[in-house]
Amino acid sequence: MRHIISVLLENEPGALSRVVGLFSQRNYNIESLTVAPTDDATLSRLTVTTIGDDRVIEQITKHLNKLIDVVKVVDLTEGDHIERELMMIKLKASGAARAEIKRTADIFRGQIIDVTPNTYTVQLIGASDKLDAFISALGAANIMEVVRSGVSGIARGEKTLSL
């Protein structure tokens, strides 16, 4: 099963490499990874999506917790949560396709953020499966370039991941 694991990490040099190293060293897979500082400059927040059975996920969270630079770990998929990913996608947009792409982008609530006579660049925010759906709706022929941020997640309700 796919899991979204959020980690609060000391904002120290080398901290990220410890997390990434752990995944490769123990043969856990990383689907996506995002990391950035938080409102507290001494802390980074990292979100990793990974696939594994319960035993593997349990090991992943335990090993993450063991890293000295890791302050807190939570598996967001254990509770209600919101996940978002940002995608920018550059598309061939000439002739009849141009209007069609615009329509599709509107349906998905994407925004066109850059335009040339032959291309559109669309920005789309949502859960990863929505982004996937947009890509397949467009068809491979039109796609010139895709860049995705990886997943960020947060728990619903009053639960927080903080010190």
Next chain:
Amino acid sequence: MVVRALRDEGVKYIYGYPGGALLHVYDAIFQQEEVQHILVRHEQAATHMADAYARATGKAGVALVTSGPGATNAVTGIATAYMDSIPMVVITGQVMSHLVGEDAFQETDMMGISRPIVKHNFSVSRPEDIPAVIKKAFHIAQTGRPGPVVVDIPKDMTTPTERFEYEYPKSVKLRSYNPISRGHSGQIKKATDLLLAAKRPVIYVGGGVIMGNASNEITELSRLLNYPVTCTLMGLGAYPGTDRQSLGMLGMHGSYEANMAMHHSDLILAVGARFDDRVTNGVDKFCPTAKIIHIDIDPASISKTIKADIPIVGPAQSVLTEMLELVASAKKQPDEAALKAWWEQIDEWRARHGGRYRTDDSELMKPQQVIEMLSKVTNGDAYVCSDVGQHQMFAAQYYKFNKPNRWINSGGLGTMGFGLPAAMGVKLNFPDADVACVTGEGSIQMNIQELSTCKQYDLPVKIINLNNQSLGMVRQWQDMNYESRHSHSYMKSLPDFIKLAESYGHVGMKVEKYEDLEAAMREAFALKDRLVFMDIYVDPFEHVYPMQVARGSMRDMWLNKTERT
């Protein structure tokens, strides 16, 4: 600052080797006497000495190596300590900070290289941080599940002309590191109930009991319950090996009775052990009828390979103390009739195959005989520091350890070359104790240069070289799995170890007949202030048995060359 911090941490010996990046530090060492430096002949030996000190005392040992090749030479020793959860602080020199990343002379990315084999590592970026970093390094190395910590110090962090406020912190607090101090009482209660209800129990003891200083507690609990105890390779000595309740070692080369008892048990109390693949054999066939209570300080060790029915995360000592109180005050006591039947079964297994080997199939001495003699001559009281191979397994099987911290070997990594430096580290710190290095002609040659260090610092260890003129353990696998095609497991051109020992200024003894063994060994141990290299010729064709059949259950074993369960 480095040396002062080590002094204030109470460090007596550091083991190391100088080089460009460490010249400032070495100059500081020269100008004081409290922290004594031991100059090894290869950095790997420095790490093993520090490691063995930790294994014998529970306190972190300290190694000091220069950047580049010094640091990479230390890698094997760091990994060895990591795999066995041994506390150690390794200080590595680094090139000047402005040169880091430029492929400067003798630069290696030690933070990157060591990352997967340390509990944590630090790189010093401001000289004034040195005392706090060193304090943290010791704190992390010695608490929780122990492990090695690397402190990488660029040369310009130790410039003697720059002066800073020095204060050694009394304590450390890290918001992201809070080792657990006791187990969950509810879980301990549940575990105790299950323990008392068992009909065919086994207590399975690992190295965590020794490092967690819980040998007394496990011994008391086992005695109180009258339950059988088996120790892992790392746990030997945690429970007295000569006691009736001891089944000896379990696992790949474990005793027949230990492996049989595990397989047929209905309850396993695992303490400070990690269900390593060398213990469990095929995990899908592991102990089918057993419920498992698993006590470990590291949550990640629990249910990693074998699912625990009752997990308890906490230090062995405090958890066992709580358990002892509960057992002592419990109304319900173990089912005596069931326990009696269980012991009868175990005694029958013991009588059938327990610890026997043939002496009639060869003219030559058997390695097992040598270890039994060593046990006899030293009253089971010596520090036995082993290398890796058949000799290691024979030592584990036939030396009867009655005390913890006496059996010092590389279990997790299986590092050939560990034995001699380990013996040196122990002897230096326990000058009055008998310290033996059990080794083979293969392993001893991996750090033979340390005979020179032994001379310089008067380290009269006794080297018991079980010379089978082959990489015996490799040869055994080739015999069993590759139709005896002995690909590169035979050592041609062995040196004359006697002359070699003598050339380093030590005593050499060659023993070829069993009749001569006892007298020679007694003589060697009587030479209190000399290193004696005993080159003992043993049967090259001997195998280590029992040996579990790969991917089988715990009870699937070869008992000798022709017979299996």
